[in-house]
Amino acid sequence: MSSAIRFDNRVAIVTGAGGGLGRGYALDLAARGASVVVNDLGGSFDGKGSSSSMADAVVAEIKAAGGKAVASYDSVSTSAGGKAIVESALDAFGRVDVLVSNAGSLRNAPIDELPDDTLDAMIEVHLKGAFNVARPAFRLMKQQGYGRIVFASSAAGMLGNEQQAAYGAAKAGLVGLMNILSLEGAPHGVKANALLPTAMSRMAAAMDPKLMESAGALYAALGDKLGNSADPSFVTPLVVYLCSEACDSTHSIYSSTLGRYARAFLSMGEGWVGPRMEAPRAEDIASHWAEICEKKGAVELASLMDEFAVVARQLTAG
Ligand SMILES: NC(=O)c1ccc[n+]([C@@H]2O[C@H](COP(=O)([O-])OP(=O)(O)OC[C@H]3O[C@@H](n4cnc5c(N)ncnc54)[C@H](O)[C@@H]3O)[C@@H](O)[C@H]2O)c1
Structure with missing residues (x-):
């Protein structure tokens, strides 16, 4: 058994941590000693509306378990929002060691019916959203000579999935960002990796009904072999490992799918x-x-x- 993975004196930002996968990352990082900025816009699965309640609930959970956390309600979709998220880490805890760039929303459409506002929303929240938080976080990490960044990409973009051209292209763009950030971060102790997660979250439930039908049929065919492996908690250990000092990997893509963990490569x-x-x-x-x-x-x-x-x-x- 490896030694315990701890984040004492480390500060982590998890964007989109008010629910789904991000909530699990924030809870586990905090349980392992990290001070956590729980960022969430608190809107619907398709990125509409906002509220403070999602981030607040996760902060309350962390505090109830004896951990340290603050809430941030800024949107990753704007440059000002990204800066404010990083500022809230500095104000509350004085540094940033870990960034899990996870916030996102979903809108599907066939390419020939894809409206401009859907395309813009997907590029803004996923691709520009990652840049908006990673740039100010990276500056701090470079200065201090240490940092870990995980970008939530998606097999929808890296491998392909019908009706998800805008979402998938934005997600695949994150691999480009990770490739370059990891090269520029290498001399400064900053490591970055991309994640291809799969889990039955609120977002997954909002997939096209035909796609959900195929996933449902696959899950049903797996029967007992599926166990609880579609639960978001099965993605958490890979992300927490990638965020840790123990992790030497950088410039890589990892998949977590139904409890199977694997590196993907070009x-x-x-x-x-x-x-x-x-x-x-x-x-x-x-x-x-x-x-x-x-x-x-x-x-x-x-x-x-x-x-x-x-x-x-x-x-x-x-
Ligand atoms: N669930 C999957 O199977 C799957 C597959 C591939 C990739 N992903 C990616 O993983 C990440 C987490 O997804 P999830 O399944 O937990 O979905 P989710 O909808 O449960 O979580 C996404 C969170 O991001 C928040 N958010 C949305 N827009 C935001 C913004 N502008 N600023 C700040 N927060 C915002 C939402 O409020 C939500 O809590 C997403 O980036 C998603 O694209 C998920």
């Missing part, structure tokens, strides 16, 4: 090395298509420069 095949002096024609691409698509010999890539290094090795080999 790899590239050896491909076809074309002519050197004159660019090939589209017909050459067509005739080498099988080599271009071959998975054998694929390697994992950790940055844009990694890909150049691989191609340079291929060109100079033999």
Whole structure:
């Protein structure tokens, strides 16, 4: 058994911590000694309305269990909101060590029926929302030489899910943010990872009924094997580990799905090395298509420069 994972003297911000997955992260971090900013706008699953009651309830729960927490009701969707969330950590606890960028809402539509306001709302809350909080938090982490950030991305964007173009694209964008923040944070002790969670939360219940039907059928087919694994609490341990000093991982994507925890990665095949002096024609691409698509010999890539290094090795080999 590994030694206990503790967050004594650490300050954590969890956005969207008034319910669902975020609530579980905030409760566990606080139970392990962290001082927690419980941020939640307190609106509906689709991001409409606001109230202080969701964040307040989680703060009360943490305090009742002997933990330390303050509520924040700012929206992550604006730059001013992001700054205010980080300010509330500084005001209450004097530093920021951990950020779980988790707040979000859901609106689904087929691409050809996607209204502008849905597209804007999804980009604002998920993609810009993460930037809005991560930028001021990152500055502090860089200064102090320590930080842990987890971005809640989604398989809907990284793998694809019908009707979720706006949500999925915004979520996939978070992997781009994580890739770059983790490289820039590496010399300063700041580690960042992305999460692909799955859990039966309020948001999941608001999915398209057809999608819910397929998920329901899968769950039913699993019977006893499903156990309680669709509960948000099953995602918590992975996130808490990624937020801890014990975690050395950075620049990675992790999935938590029905109690199965796994790293996801981007790899590239050896491909076809074309002519050197004159660019090939589209017909050459067509005739080498099988080599271009071959998975054998694929390697994992950790940055844009990694890909150049691989191609340079291929060109100079033999
Ligand atoms: N549940 C899943 O299966 C699943 C799958 C993939 C990704 N996710 C992501 O995980 C995160 C948590 O989702 P959840 O399932 O717990 O849903 P949830 O709706 O229960 O929780 C999201 C929380 O974010 C809050 N929020 C919404 N807009 C906000 C804003 N502008 N500022 C601050 N808070 C705001 C909501 O009030 C809510 O409490 C989300 O980012 C979601 O996209 C969830």
